[in-house]
Amino acid sequence: MRDKVAWLPATLVETTPDLDREFDARLADSSALAIRVAFSVVRNQADAEDVAQEALAKAHRSLAQLRDRDQFRAWLVRMTWRMALDHVRSRRRRMTRDMVAVPAASGPTVEDDALDGEQRARLWQAVDALPERLRLVIVLSALDGHSVKDVATLAGIAEGTVKSRLFKARARLKEALR
Amino acid sequence: MSQKDPLQDLNRALSITPTPEFAARVRRRIASEPVRETSWSWLTSAAAAALVIAVAAATVQWSPESSTDEVPESVRVMPSSAPPQATAPVIASSGIERTASLRSGDRPRTPAGAGLMDTPAPFAEVLVPDDQRLALERLMASLRVHRSAVPKFVADDVVDDEGRRVPRALAIEPIRLPLLDGTPTESIKEPIKEPIK
Numbered sequence: 001m002r003d004k005v006a007w008l009p010a011t012l013v014e015t016t017p018d019l020d021r022e023f024d025a026r027l028a029d030s031s032a033l034a035i036r037v038a039f040s041v042v043r044n045q046a047d048a049e050d051v052a053q054e055a056l057a058k059a060h061r062s063l064a065q066l067r068d069r070d071q072f073r074a075w076l077v078r079m080t081w082r083m084a085l086d087h088v089r090s091r092r093r094r095m096t097r098d099m100v101a102v103p104a105a106s107g108p109t110v111e112d113d114a115l116d117g118e119q120r121a122r123l124w125q126a127v128d129a130l131p132e133r134l135r136l137v138i139v140l141s142a143l144d145g146h147s148v149k150d151v152a153t154l155a156g157i158a159e160g161t162v163k164s165r166l167f168k169a170r171a172r173l174k175e176a177l178r
Numbered sequence: 179m180s181q182k183d184p185l186q187d188l189n190r191a192l193s194i195t196p197t198p199e200f201a202a203r204v205r206r207r208i209a210s211e212p213v214r215e216t217s218w219s220w221l222t223s224a225a226a227a228a229l230v231i232a233v234a235a236a237t238v239q240w241s242p243e244s245s246t247d248e249v250p251e252s253v254r255v256m257p258s259s260a261p262p263q264a265t266a267p268v269i270a271s272s273g274i275e276r277t278a279s280l281r282s283g284d285r286p287r288t289p290a291g292a293g294l295m296d297t298p299a300p301f302a303e304v305l306v307p308d309d310q311r312l313a314l315e316r317l318m319a320s321l322r323v324h325r326s327a328v329p330k331f332v333a334d335d336v337v338d339d340e341g342r343r344v345p346r347a348l349a350i351e352p353i354r355l356p357l358l359d360g361t362p363t364e365s366i367k368e369p370i371k372e373p374i375k
Contacts, residue, residue: 027201035200036192049200057207123187142188173184 041084126176
């Protein structure tokens with residue numbers, strides 16, 4: 001039944017109790033990942049949760065279309081990444097139009113105690129200087145202790161590509177933070 | 179900051195946890211979306227459109243051709259130089275050659291599907307030689323104004339030397355018609371004095 005449902009367009013399938021239960025389970029499992037991926041781009045927890053919320057709502061709408069449910073996390077990560085980048089671009093355009101300075105990242109959280117403001121700013125500056133394809137790999141690698149295989153699955157690229165990009169990203173970050 | 183592995187610093191910078199109300203907000207957000215329709219209307223519309231397209235394609239495929247440049251083999255025109263053949267006014271048989279004098283407007287209409295199914299025309303088609311066309315046109319014109327009557331045809335069968343029944347030669351009486359106003363006289367030939375056999 002699940003396989004038959006997988007290819008039907010979302011407009012044809014209403015939310016069923018089974019689908020809702022499945023989504024609730026995935027919500028509990030993937031919320032933190034989505035917020036952290038968003039945060040790596042928007043640098044603001046409130047904005048990160050907004051972006052993650054929209055990504056999860058979109059994932060819920062399209063859940064029935066997903067052929068391989070095991071790819072849900074990877075699907076969510078890529079979607080959240082894209083939406084976060086769009087969010088930042090639109091915010092910058094809005095700021096530029098209104099001639100308002102782009103606000104800095106939100107104040108330090110409890111988890112940021114190990115890094116002071118200046119170190120954090122330098123770190124994010126170095127991360128922002130990375131090309132997008134390297135940035136995603138380094139962020140996913142830093143999150144939750146993901147292995148190369150995990151990052152390859154989440155990013156939808158080969159493991160060899162992950163290793164190559166990770167090597168380059170580390171080298172550049174080290175150089176920038178020296 | 180760790181100089182050896184920037185990943186550790188990045189990991190610390192990304193170690194944020196969702197706020198307690200995040201999951202509830204997501205559920206409220208999902209619940210606020212309009213309910214998707216479960217009707218099969220889009221499928222029905224797609225099926226109806228496909229059916230219409232199929233019917234239209236079939237109609238175009240089988241529609242009669244309004245005009246054709248090819249004269250069916252069963253209908254051809256006798257050359258004006260050849261002597262008129264004494265045949266009954268039926269569908270012209272093979273052996274009559276096409277002439278350039280046949281006007282495009284006189285081309286017989288092909289019945290629906292004739293080119294596809296090769297069936298005989300539902301009505302008799304008679305093509306006349308060019309030298310007799312003028313007389314026929316005059317006859318038609320006079321009939322329209324009720325100034326003449328259709329001559330009687332005598333077309334019964336006879337038995338030839340080989341015992342086959344063949345239609346008798348037509349005996350068409352000459353028709354003398356007063357000229358209509360404006361008819362050019364220079365193209366009038368000598369009237370036929372003897373019936374055509």
